[in-house]
Amino acid sequence: MAEDSLVSLRDLRVAFDGVPVLRGIDLDIPRGGAVGMVGESGCGKSVTWLAALGLLPGRARVTGGVHLAGTDILGAPPATLDRVRGGRIAMIFQDPASSLNPVHRLGAQVAEAVRLHRGVTGATARAEARRLFDQVGIPDAARRLDAYPHELSGGQNQRVMIAMALAGQPELLVADEPTTALDVTIQAQILDLLNRLRRETGMALVLISHDLGVVSETCEEVAVMYAGRIVERASAAALFARPTHPYTQGLLAALPPLDGPKQRLAAIPGSVPDPRLMPAGCAFAPRCAHRTAACGAEVPRPVAIAPGHSAACLLTEAPELVEA
Numbered sequence: 001m002a003e004d005s006l007v008s009l010r011d012l013r014v015a016f017d018g019v020p021v022l023r024g025i026d027l028d029i030p031r032g033g034a035v036g037m038v039g040e041s042g043c044g045k046s047v048t049w050l051a052a053l054g055l056l057p058g059r060a061r062v063t064g065g066v067h068l069a070g071t072d073i074l075g076a077p078p079a080t081l082d083r084v085r086g087g088r089i090a091m092i093f094q095d096p097a098s099s100l101n102p103v104h105r106l107g108a109q110v111a112e113a114v115r116l117h118r119g120v121t122g123a124t125a126r127a128e129a130r131r132l133f134d135q136v137g138i139p140d141a142a143r144r145l146d147a148y149p150h151e152l153s154g155g156q157n158q159r160v161m162i163a164m165a166l167a168g169q170p171e172l173l174v175a176d177e178p179t180t181a182l183d184v185t186i187q188a189q190i191l192d193l194l195n196r197l198r199r200e201t202g203m204a205l206v207l208i209s210h211d212l213g214v215v216s217e218t219c220e221e222v223a224v225m226y227a228g229r230i231v232e233r234a235s236a237a238a239l240f241a242r243p244t245h246p247y248t249q250g251l252l253a254a255l256p257p258l259d260g261p262k263q264r265l266a267a268i269p270g271s272v273p274d275p276r277l278m279p280a281g282c283a284f285a286p287r288c289a290h291r292t293a294a295c296g297a298e299v300p301r302p303v304a305i306a307p308g309h310s311a312a313c314l315l316t317e318a319p320e321l322v323e324a
């Protein structure tokens with residue numbers, strides 16, 4: 001485990017009904033750092049963190065290691081996992097409406113999260129809920145504490161979810177497509193908020209998104225996932241300067257230009273393989289313009305390209321052996 005790691009995942013694997021969907025994830029989240037996880041739908045981004053937090057259904061078989069500050073939390077008793085979840089690590093999802101209780105006032109829901117994680121009740125919990133509403137930029141917080149979820153917009157409800165996540169003063173916030181359901185202006189505001197909260201609280205952030213643009217604006221580090229594996233890992237800057245895995249190159253080519261006329265995007269042909277029909281060798285090979293015969297036979301291992309930059313592609317050149 002890297003010395004400054006807050007969370008480290010080691011050979012994390014998940015199978016549903018005997019079908020592997022996560023096929024060996026190694027990832028370190030540094031304290032206070034921001035790591036983006038990107039890839040098309042079905043690559044295993046959500047399952048990675050649901051598994052790490054013990055949130056998958058019982059029929060999921062999870063193996064490997066999940067360490068929080070050096071302690072194995074996957075093998076921990078349920079009471080420990082409960083303390084970690086929502087406390088040291090919190091997770092927010094795409095659709096706040098489905099996570100908020102429609103029949104309870106928002107302030108009461110946030111105050112309940114405060115009570116659960118900090119053991120304070122009554123007026124103290126409500127005052128803390130009010131402070132959290134202010135911290136996440138909900139205007140007119142005193143009045144909004146008494147509102148119901150349907151009375152607020154999607155963006156405001158996502159702020160409430162973030163307030164609830166902050167109630168446990170987490171060291172890591174995992175945000176799973178937190179802006180996908182929101183329109184572009186609101187999306188940018190929520191990303192700004194997450195950045196500001198990172199600076200203010202020192203918490204680390206994992207941002208899950210299918211959008212490489214969203215991830216690279218918010219995170220210093222990016223892990224690109226494909227078919228249950230990390231295929232490229234780099235700083236956001238290095239990923240744009242030297243995208244190495246053909247899948248990353250494809251995701252970049254599909255990004256809309258920052259300015260200029262809208263043009264037809266170069267989408268990657270084909271689709272993510274069904275986990276039940278996973279091809280042998282490199283899972284991306286059937287969609288890859290550069291594939292060779294070896295790609296259909298051999299599973300590529302991550303190769304260091306530069307410090308902190310690795311890619312799992314048989315065609316990756318490794319000009320020199322450098323410590324990743």
Ligand SMILES: Nc1ncnc2c1ncn2[C@@H]1O[C@H](COP(=O)(O)OP(=O)(O)OP(=O)(O)O)[C@@H](O)[C@H]1O
Nearest residue numbers: 016021039040041042043044045046047048057275
């Ligand atoms: N509860 C479940 N039962 C069976 N299969 C599942 C379950 N949850 C996820 N999967 C499968 O695991 C694989 C990875 O799914 P996951 O949701 O992690 O992908 P993702 O990259 O997060 O995509 P999305 O952005 O659509 O959530 C997919 O093939 C999915 O169908």
